[in-house]
Amino acid sequence: MFTCARCNNTCNDGAKCSDCNQFLDFPCSGITEAGYRRLGDRQKTWRCNTCKTAGSSPRAASSSQITEVLNEIRAFRSDFLLMKSDVQETSVGIQALNTKWSEMETRFSDMEDRLIQVEAKLSSIPKLQKQLDVANDEINTLKSENNNRDQYSRMNNLEISGVPYYKGENLFSIF
Known part of the structure; x- marks a missing residue:
């Protein structure tokens, strides 16, 4: 009792292929x-019949295999071309990113230089404030002294x- 490899019917008797070792009932075995x-x-x-066809015409079998291989190669080639274009697009994108990154680095470097200058100027502000306060005190003192001298x-x-005043007269002689 076996199951036919082609039609999956259960059979009592049939033929067994010596190549593929499958049991076939007589109608399916040919x-x-x-x-x-x-x-x-x-x-x-x-x-x-399947094994006979594959074995009796090796050129036909190899021809179909070659066709399959060629089809796979063509599919691989088209996939490869798609990947190649994707890689090229990615490369262009990466180059653009590198350019932008370089620009950003330059800008950050400029900003850092400006920040250093601003920090240097900010650190001198307290010293300048003290000098200004001293100068204002000195100006006020000098104004006061000048006012006192004028008085x-x-x-x-x-x-x-x-x-009455007349033209050409000498005030000192009149006084």
Whole structure:
């Protein structure tokens, strides 16, 4: 009792292929029961139609295999070409990123230089503030002293009003 490899029917009797070792019932095997019985000892070398076709025409089998291989190579080639274009696009993208990265590095370097300059100027602000405070105190002192001197110099000044003035007269002689 076996199951036919082609039609999956359960059978009591059939032929066994010597190449693929599959059991086939007589209708699927392509041989009659009487013909198979007449083979006698040659039943051990009997082959099914599939194995006969593959074995009897090696060129046909190899031709189909070559066709399959060529198809696979073509598919691989098209996949490779797609990958190649993807790699080229990626390469262009990476180059653009590298360019942008270089620009960003330059900008950051410039910003860092400016920041260093600003920090240097900021660190001098307290010192300048102290100098400004000292200068303002000194200016106020000098103004006060100047005002006091002006007041002192005018302390003995006398102003006379109501006396007519004529052109060419000497006030000191008149006084």
